[in-house]
Amino acid sequence: KCGTHGPSSSKGAHVKGKNYKFAYIWVGNSETQCPGQCAWPFHQPVYGPQSPPLVAPNNDVGMDGIVVNLASLLAGTATNPFGNGYFQGAKEAPLEAASACTGVYGRGAYPGYAGELLVDQSTGGSYNAHGANGRKYLLPALYDPSTSSCSTLV
Secondary structure (H helix, E strand, O other), rough: OEEEEEEEEOOOOEEOEEEEEEEEEEOOOOOOOHHHHOOOOOOOOOOOOOOOOOEOOOHHHHHHHHHHHHHHHHHHHHOOOOOOOOOOOOOOEEEEEOOHOOOOEEOOOOOEEEEEEOOOOOOEEEEEOOHHHOEEEEEOOOOOOOEEEEEEOO
């Protein structure tokens, strides 16, 4: 797994005599842990179309892959923190806000093609979001229930 999210155990956390339920996220190192799945599109995919990988926007395949996975899991945790929130399909294998749009980062995406993205002219890195201090990031599309489609930043 590239990462996961879920609720605390049924009892939750015990603090000052009270039980509190909380959600958690765990993300692995995308470059060393299944890079063909967890670091795509910055790494050659394990299966599917074998198009060349994109250049990571911060020149770090592992960390840029972690950003993609963390963004996906944050969206899932915000919309389905305890397994009974927003999702599609079976509860045992839900499609959440980002997992319903796997591999979609820009307009026109299809399996093996991340979509139309911005490209940093000096580094060749592909991105769709601007961060603090000039950083650039690739963030996943999110499912938009009002349009029944994946919504991208570019």
